[in-house]
Amino acid sequence: MTNQTHSEETSTGLSHNKLGMWVFLGSECLLFGALISTYLIYRGRFADGPAPGDIFDIPFTSVSSFVLLMSSLTMVLALSALQRGDERNNRLWLLTTALLGAVFVGGQVYEFTTFLREGLGYSTSPFSSAFFTLTGFHGVHVSLGVVFLMSLYISSARGNLHKERAETVELIGLYWHFVDIVWIFIFTVIYLVPSPTS
Amino acid sequence: MSTETEHTTEFEKNDEEHGHEHPSDKKYFQIAGVLAILTALEVGTYWLESMPGEILIPLLMIMMVVKFFYVAAWFMHLRFDNSLFMKFFVSGLVLASIVYAIFLTVFEFWHKG
Numbered sequence: 597m598t599n600q601t602h603s604e605e606t607s608t609g610l611s612h613n614k615l616g617m618w619v620f621l622g623s624e625c626l627l628f629g630a631l632i633s634t635y636l637i638y639r640g641r642f643a644d645g646p647a648p649g650d651i652f653d654i655p656f657t658s659v660s661s662f663v664l665l666m667s668s669l670t671m672v673l674a675l676s677a678l679q680r681g682d683e684r685n686n687r688l689w690l691l692t693t694a695l696l697g698a699v700f701v702g703g704q705v706y707e708f709t710t711f712l713r714e715g716l717g718y719s720t721s722p723f724s725s726a727f728f729t730l731t732g733f734h735g736v737h738v739s740l741g742v743v744f745l746m747s748l749y750i751s752s753a754r755g756n757l758h759k760e761r762a763e764t765v766e767l768i769g770l771y772w773h774f775v776d777i778v779w780i781f782i783f784t785v786i787y788l789v790p791s792p793t794s
Numbered sequence: 795m796s797t798e799t800e801h802t803t804e805f806e807k808n809d810e811e812h813g814h815e816h817p818s819d820k821k822y823f824q825i826a827g828v829l830a831i832l833t834a835l836e837v838g839t840y841w842l843e844s845m846p847g848e849i850l851i852p853l854l855m856i857m858m859v860v861k862f863f864y865v866a867a868w869f870m871h872l873r874f875d876n877s878l879f880m881k882f883f884v885s886g887l888v889l890a891s892i893v894y895a896i897f898l899t900v901f902e903f904w905h906k907g
Contacts (some may be wrong), residue, residue, distance in 0.1 A: 622884075628890075629893065662830065758889040
């Protein structure tokens with residue numbers, strides 16, 4: 597597949613764009629590693645504010661996690677459709693993935709506003725700062741992904757996204773799956789592992 | 795020049811060994827089903843209040859790693875693509891794990907929690 601989708605000759609025989617994306621994703625592990633570690637250090641320091649164990653709504657977050665997980669399925673189906681030359685289904689799955697991503701971001705906005713109403717602001721405690729920074733950074737990544745997906749959708753609707761450019765969809769797909777993988781980690785470590793209560 | 799040719803041959807051979815036949819859509823649905831079941835099991839542990847942390851946390855970590863592996867291997871095609879892609883990604887992952895394990899140790903996370 598690799599050699600079919602990129603026409604540019606390279607010294608390795610591999611796509612430089614794809615190689616670059618993997619290097620970028622490797623470096624993103626360091627970024628999210630820093631944010632997750634900082635959260636773990638500060639999760640027990642909630643001062644007079646709400647504690648993580650008091651405020652997390654696990655059933656709600658579980659639903660939004662499931663939505664993001666399923667968006668990885670629709671993303672890979674979008675790529676698969678384009679590789680077959682099925683542009684109509686490619687557009688359908690791209691749009692579905694963007695919508696699922698938007699639902700996830702909407703859920704995060706709802707969660708943040710609920711926390712604010714319950715007295716957990718960004719600067720309430722070291723825990724709240726670390727939590728909002730971590731999940732906020734992830735939310736920005738998902739939002740950027742939605743923008744990329746909509747760009748691909750518009751490009752396809754204008755007739756500019758064909759089988760020969762499947763690598764572009766694959767690269768955005770890699771980014772999207774990575775964002776999903778990071779959430780798999782965040783959901784387990786931050787939400788499901790029992791948190792301190794006040 | 796000859797070195798470059800040798801490199802090309804080596805990478806291309808590696809490429810051929812891994813093959814580029816991606817799974818069918820049916821297979822992707824099956825993988826998504828496994829991921830959904832694992833997520834349901836993970837979430838189910840939330841209501842198992844009697845389960846001690848010594849069992850619960852390793853159990854959650856195992857399910858998380860399996861989900862991580864399934865997405866990376868099947869949806870990101872690491873299982874089928876050239877191994878060089880995986881090497882770059884795993885390098886970042888391993889480096890991050892080592893650096894932040896040291897970071898957490900320095901801040902006595904493992905003792906204080």
